[in-house]
Amino acid sequence: xxxxxxxxxxxxxxxxxxxxxxxxxxxxxxxxxxxxxxxxxxxxxxxxxxxxxxxxxxxxxxxxxxxxxxxxxxxxxxxxxxxxxxxxxxxxxxxxxxxxxxxxxxxxxxxxxx
Numbered sequence: 001x002x003x004x005x006x007x008x009x010x011x012x013x014x015x016x017x018x019x020x021x022x023x024x025x026x027x028x029x030x031x032x033x034x035x036x037x038x039x040x041x042x043x044x045x046x047x048x049x050x051x052x053x054x055x056x057x058x059x060x061x062x063x064x065x066x067x068x069x070x071x072x073x074x075x076x077x078x079x080x081x082x083x084x085x086x087x088x089x090x091x092x093x094x095x096x097x098x099x100x101x102x103x104x105x106x107x108x109x110x111x112x113x114x
Contacts, residue, residue, distance in 0.1 A: 066095035
């Protein structure tokens with residue numbers, strides 16, 4: 001006997017913590033985990049959601065195929081101030097970034113700092 005089960009494919013997408021905060025703000029009655037996530041997002045988000053989305057788009061538009069979506073989101077969440085901070089974010093990358101590429105990323109991030 002064969003049983004066919006319908007399933008819904010779930011797509012994983014990386015989003016900045018400020019976007020998480022924005023989403024959770026809209027939920028009036030939050031569950032326990034949502035409250036914890038919201039408090040975390042409030043505490044650690046450094047940009048508003050619109051600025052974060054603009055920064056994600058600008059970093060994504062760079063001609064660097066080495067820079068992956070999860071790294072872009074971490075850069076947006078952390079807003080590294082210098083190349084040493086950026087190196088920590090990119091440390092697990094299999095690809096090597098040169099000084100010029102990292103400097104370009106830092107210049108873009110600095111435009112969005114508060």
